[in-house]
Amino acid sequence: MELRQLHYLTVIAEEGNLGRAARRLFVSQPALSYALKSLETELGVRLFDRHAGGVTATAAGREVTAEAVLTLRQSARVTEAARRHVRGEAGELRVGFEASGAGELTTRARAEFARLHPGVRVVPKRYDWGQEAEAVRDGGVDVAFVWLPNDLTGLHTEPVHTEPRVVGLPSGHALASRAGVSVLEVGNEPLLWTRRAPREWVDWWAVNPRPDGSSPVWGPTNDNVEEMLEQVAEGAAICFAPLSMTRYYARPDLTWVPLTDVEPLRVVLAWAEGTDDPLVRGFARVVRELAAAPGGGGGGRAPGAGAGAPGAGRGGCLNLLRV
Structure with a gap:
């Protein structure tokens, strides 16, 4: 064979x-x-x-x-x-992330690592809906920015980033002009979902159950960010997203409003337990230093008053997923 x-x-x-x-x-x-x-x-x-x-x-x-x-x-x-042993410090480092990853920290870390290691090709690999952790376990990437909650079995992790969450609305929505909304205020709005994510991940993003014990209203399905953008813009449903998504997926037909009463997204840097790859260790050191710098891992502040008004805080959204 x-x-x-x-x-x-x-x-x-x-x-x-x-x-x-x-x-x-x-x-x-x-x-x-x-x-x-x-x-x-x-x-x-x-x-x-x-x-x-x-x-x-x-x-x-x-x-x-x-x-x-x-x-x-x-x-x-x-x-x-x-090949890594043959190449030494030369070669390739594959960095996984989901949607907007750890915000600006993701891009800054890749750029700084490339500057320090000019002989290494840094390859970004985007994944959908909680799959970045599995990509590390399967060897699809060497290291990844992993959104929590997630299955971290077999991975070494370090917290590196936190950021607020927002709700994505079509620009003409009745709540689009608000400076902030409670999760209960959007309780009757359908949320977009997919079967591709673990249930724990889905429920956390959907804030399920809600503070009053109710469940979300599940809307249409999707498989990726781009499909979600279309469905939110056309008014089929809403979505919850990390703040960085509002900058990474800009569209004039979407409006973003801060969620005032949900816990923020937390991101860890993850790689396989026992890994002694010098490239992975070097990248982790760069991320650690950038995250520790003032404003490095805080994720960014939520939009201020009036940020939900039409024309402000526009971008794409993270898809709410359901199994």
Whole structure:
């Protein structure tokens, strides 16, 4: 069994069609079909049922494919670990973040680290809805700014950033001119959600339950920030967001109003426990120093009086998610 065969297997499972999988892999369909049959023969089990529309994984195929994905990820981590030793201080540092990350601290840290390590390429990697912590565990990134709450199993973390939360409204909303609102004042407004986030994360962002024991009104679904922007702007629902989102996703048809009675967003810098990568340690040192500087990790102040008025505090929003 070769890693190449396992890669073929995962692509076939994703595409559900040998022709499409062959084109994606840049191999001929007969060669791919032969490789699949050889693997099935070697394992002694049928991995896919063939039919007119393509192929469907059997129960055995689903389990074998899941293990193949884990094996390929681990193989990539083994290769990258060796390359880091070969490169020394040269190479690549992948920094994960969600939406606006830790606000300006995210960008400043990458820029300062790049200045101190000119031979290292710093690669930003954006994730949606609490997936940045899993990306660290899977080896998709070396270090990440993680929004709490999140599953921090297997990660070393350091608190680096805090910022207030705001509510995103269509610019013509009745509350758009307010200087601030309570979460109970938007209790009857539908919130946007997705099934892609853990329930604990979803409930925290939705402030569920509310101070009076009520539950949010769940609105339409979304999978990313851009989809949320459209739905808030058209008046389908509202969203809660960290203050930095109001600057990172600017739109003239959205208005932001401070939430006066909810706890702020807290962000930690996270990397895999036991990591001795000098690039990760160097980046953490830069973030630590910037966050400790005056105003470095405080996140930014909430908009003042009148900031919710049309034309003020405009930007995109974090999607409220639900499982």
